[in-house]
Amino acid sequence: MSRYRMEDETVLDTNNATQCWDEATDWDGSNWISRPTKSQWHHETLYRSRKGRYYIESTSQYQGDRPRAEWISKRQAAAWLLLNEWDVPEELREAAETVSE
Numbered sequence: 001m002s003r004y005r006m007e008d009e010t011v012l013d014t015n016n017a018t019q020c021w022d023e024a025t026d027w028d029g030s031n032w033i034s035r036p037t038k039s040q041w042h043h044e045t046l047y048r049s050r051k052g053r054y055y056i057e058s059t060s061q062y063q064g065d066r067p068r069a070e071w072i073s074k075r076q077a078a079a080w081l082l083l084n085e086w087d088v089p090e091e092l093r094e095a096a097e098t099v100s101e
Helices: 074-083 090-099
Strands: 003-005 011-013 019-022 025-027 032-034 042-048 054-060 068-072
Touching (some): 054 074
Antiparallel strands (some): 025 032
């Protein structure tokens, strides 16, 4: 469980999310690399809040780096899901069409 205070003063609690999706990783021959961050040290998880908004939680394995969260658009959420090979929820299908070629 993590809590974040967003720029719009909303307090997010990841336990309240109605859904979450983990990043895909790819083996580069030595390490597992996060597909969205292209790093072995930085990671992302996508969440849908209980009010239907999407946000990304960014975490790091570097000592001293603090986790953070940011709101993203439906278009950005659809692109993130497609990149990470997740099924796109019905509510994001139209947005997925605009980012998929």
